Amino acid sequence: MRLILLVLFLIITDFSQAQQADHIDDEIEEIAELEQKWFRSRVAVNQSNARTSASQNFNVTYYRCEWEVDPAIRYIKGKVTTHFVMTGSGNSIALDLANEHTVSSVTRNNVALSFVHSNSTLTISFQSQLASGAKDSISVTYEGIPPTAFGPFATATHGPAQDPTMWTVSEPYGARDWWPCKNGLDDKADSIDVYLKHPANYKGASNGVLQSETAVANSKIVTHWKHRYPIASYLVCLAVSNYNVLNNSVIIGGTTIPMQTYCYPENQAVFAAGAQNAMNAMTQFSNLLGDYPFKKEKYGHVQFAFGGGMEHQTCSFMVNMGETLIAHELAHQWFGDKITCGNWEDIWLNEGFATHMASIYNENKTSANAVVYRNAQINAITAQPGGSVWVDDVGNPNRIFDQRLSYYKGSHLLYMLRWILSDAVFFTAIKNYLKDPALAYGFATTANLKSHLEDASGKDLTYFFNQWFTGQGYPSYKVEWFSGENDVQIKLSQTTSHASVSFFELPVPLLFRNSVTGQQKLVVLINIADGQVFLENLGFTPNQVTFDPEKWLVTKNNNIIHVDDPLPVSFESVKIQCVGDQPQVVWTTSEEVNAGFFEVQNSFDAVNWSSIGSVEAAGNSVQLKHYTYTDNAGLAKGQYYRILEHDLDGKTQQSRILRSACEKMEKSDLIVSPNPVRSELSFKTNEGSKGIKTISIYNPDGRLELAPQVLFLNSGSIHVSGLARGLYILQLQDTDAKTIKAVRFLKE
DSSP: OHHHHHHHHHHOOOHHHHHHHHHHHHHHHHHHHHHHHHHHHHHHHOGGGGSOOOOSSEEEEEEEEEEEEETTEEEEEEEEEEEEEESSOEEEEEEEOOTTEEEEEEEETTEEOEEEEETTEEEEEEEEEEOTTOEEEEEEEEEEOOSSTTSSEEEEEETTTTEEEEEEOOTTTGGGGTSOBOOSTTOOBSEEEEEEEEETTSEEEOSSEEEEEEEETTTEEEEEEEEOSOBOGGGOOOEEESOEEEEEEEEETTEEEEEEEEEOGGGHHHHHHHHHHHHHHHHHHHHHHSSOTTTTTOEEEEEOSSSSEEOOTTOEEESSOOHHHHHHHHHTTTBTTTEEESSGGGTHHHHHHHHHHHHHHHHHHOGGGHHHHHHHHHHHHTTSSOOOSSOSOTTOHHHHTOIIIIIIIHHHHHHHHHHHHOHHHHHHHHHHHHHOTTTTTEEEOHHHHHHHHHHHHOOOOHHHHIIIIISOOOEEEEEEEEEOSSEEEEEEEEEESSTTOSOOOEEEEEEEEOTTTOOEEEEEEEEOSTTEEEEEEOSSOOOEEEESTTOOSOOOSOEEEEOSSOOSEEEEEEEEEEETTEEEEEEEEEEESSEEEEEEEEESSSSSOEEEEEEEOOSSBSSOEEEEEEOOSSOOTTOEEEEEEEETTSOEEEOOOEEOOOOOOOTTOEEEESSSBSSEEEEEEOTTSOSOEEEEEEOTTSOEEEOOOOOBSSEEEEEOTTSOSEEEEEEEEETTOOEEEEEEEEEO
16 A cells, blocks of 8 residues: 555646545544534533442443334333342442433342432442442343433434434433433443333434344333343443334354344435445454454344434444445444443543544555545644643533544544554554453543553553553654765754654654656654764755655644755665674765764664664765774674764764674574565574575564575575564574574565
């Protein structure tokens, strides 16, 4: 995809693409605005509705919900039986339930219990104390008109005949408005059953799998839905109207998953097409993330008469079938439903991921729009100089569901993590996060996600989350470049838009191109300091530079300047030679301006660097200057080396990275060169390993990238020009499959 995006960026001029990107942005804005309205309607009446008041001395294991409703009447009557386990001893528990409801009874084993219902809290007293670990259940019978008329429990009409419709939407704390439950982000019921009693001329929809539709007296039907996955209270739902029901299926991981659509008759054709798009997206997302998380049951859409959508577990409520909305709500089944954010400060774990997966869906479907779409979101993020992805005011609905920060910037944190780690490492980490038994079908925080990203990559990402999650703003770059015949010198300077972050550490991509010959090369600069200077070999003379052509980074107001004079130090050559068993770094400069000293650094992974020595620079010179540094610390097998030049004014620039091949040859030893390599990699073994051998190349995740049919005795070569930039492992085997050695090399 990256190479395609590079070309597309240079040729995109079609105004219709920008229009389509604007349409996608409008869909995300509608989703964000809807969720702001839901939250606002809940906190406006009573600020206490912005939190749970249920007691913390029990865990819910099961809800049996028996409700009687009529979509023409905004009223609910029902009985909810809650099964639970005591987590501490006590003689009472408390549930959340809005004051607008009248509780007629609370029973335990058909014996009435005393209760107090006030301040939207239902406190239930037992006849005797329950011990910690005790399992029990209570049933609450209640009825009433839920508060906030167009909030969590709503009615309206639709279609030319103004047919009645009813639905619930409870995120984040609205479940208490219409049913007694434990309403916080700390407890999921292991399973639920929903029994909807409603007029027989309507259909009732809820979570899970439809079990039965049973006719009862007074022209009513009881519709039974069964759901056997853990579920947060705000994801429990019901909807009733004169729905048409459409049934499809999709195969995921060898399992046939029902795709069930409940739509208004006048919108059947549109919702039928939308179901097909959802199944396509489910296949794509399952390949990236692991199988759809509720594949033993179903996925579906339920139409409702409010803007946007809501990711109720196994059945997303949808106002329309916009493709971005379809992909966004489907992605929530992984991010929001399977794993729910453990607090509203971390809402981006729901909304940032859902927005990102919708972007992936759109980029896959219309790749020509990918750069335009990303750029539009970056422009929205950088429209203001501050703002963090971390929510610093959970009492403010506009802040929680902020489109610019929780949706767009949250999504682009993931773009940058993909760029830094590689897609292979990133999606390995995300799969591990989603299947972590401590998190799956439960709750997670940003710290949990960070831990999995670090485990998969081997990197410490504290700096990244400090800068991009809790920090505010974005960087702006000044790129100064000077081109030689085949090389280019680059100086990167950075300013930041907000004082909370003084410097953003990022790998910065620059596309150098010769518009006459068509030659081009993407250069990635590991920018760790302001004013850093780099030397890169291109193999041609460029006349154009494009900053971040694929739009991976959140930046703005970048300035590219071609300079006529060389930058302070020009590395003529940098190489490693062996002095006995010890590596010696040898470098030559053709020009030095204001140079202070050269710092020699080494690394085992070409990522984390340590200083091992320094050599004084000439200072100012236009003559060739030759320098050497021998690593006398012992045999440094396979280590990487680079030179970091320090100017007298504190600025730095680095040389290209090299890898030592200085090793004492013993049985089963292997040497590769050159390292780093661009096209052809040579390798040899010592005389103690005779015979025909085979070769394999793996990425750091252990995935086989290349297995050419190469037969050789003790030496050979292989073309690796088709590999992407990065670290790889070359492995040789004897004919009996006994591994000779695995050696790392860096592909430029």
